Amino acid sequence: MWEKNGIKKNKAQNYKCTDCKKQFQHEYLYWGADINIKRQIIKMLVHGSGVTDIAKVLSVSKGCVIRTLVKTGTQVNLKSSKKYYHKVQIDELHSFVGKKEKKVWTVRRAIIYAYDAETDEIIAVTAGKRSKKQVKDLFKRLNDLTIDWFCTDNWKAFKEVLPYERHLIGKQFTKTIEGVNTSLRNSCKRLNRRTTARAAPKFLKESL
Missing domain, CATH: 3.30.420.10 (Ribonuclease H-like superfamily/Ribonuclease H)
Structure with missing residues (x-):
């Protein structure tokens, strides 16, 4: 379930999931802001696609790809198998x-x-x-x-x-x-x- 959660600076209606509390929009003026596009960026990076290739295929900026890569990388927390x-x-x-x-x-x-x-x-x-x-x-x-x-x-x-x-x-x-x-x-x-x-x-x- 979702509910309305204010208006963005671009005048677009913002929504929030009542279960996970994540915010989203039904339609994005810039594709790079879409969570599904961000997921696709990570998948393509994992499968060896370059930053420039991803930007061209998904019609987003190279800066968007790099920011997504850095943000995801900083969230990685490795756990060693031994002490x-x-x-x-x-x-x-x-x-x-x-x-x-x-x-x-x-x-x-x-x-x-x-x-x-x-x-x-x-x-x-x-x-x-x-x-x-x-x-x-x-x-x-x-x-x-x-x-x-x-x-x-x-x-x-x-x-x-x-x-x-x-x-x-x-x-x-x-x-x-x-x-x-x-x-x-x-x-x-x-x-x-x-x-x-x-x-x-x-x-x-x-x-x-």
Whole structure:
């Protein structure tokens, strides 16, 4: 059941579900505000569609797609399967266009996550500016776990945050998580460094 719940700034009638208390409109002037469109955005992201492709297919802005992605990501709360881990690998994930010197941080941010090779699970994840602050946030998310060793590359922020006596530095300690990064890039178009995908030929676009 639903009931009327005031008027929006655009003069449209607003409604509220009496059961779940969510607000909605019967018709949206902008499709990006429709909850069904937001759900479709998430489905397409999960199945590997890129931000630009989703915006074009659903007739919404790229900003709408990115905002939906970030909002959904911040609501993710991972629960580890164990309380004790011997070695945890930590790495940051980003993309770049053309050359590494021209890096483009994913959604203007970096994804930093902790991974356990024995259980093949991502234990904790954070997203934000590629900074010491984000490493601290990730470390905080691991506080409830007992971890013998943290394995990372030579990034300065890892050295400053992770405990020195339990910190292993070097590519030889992060081989597995580097492989996971490759898998994530293959399954998520937003993370692709390069792609062999090409736009549809002009004659095909005109016929669609």
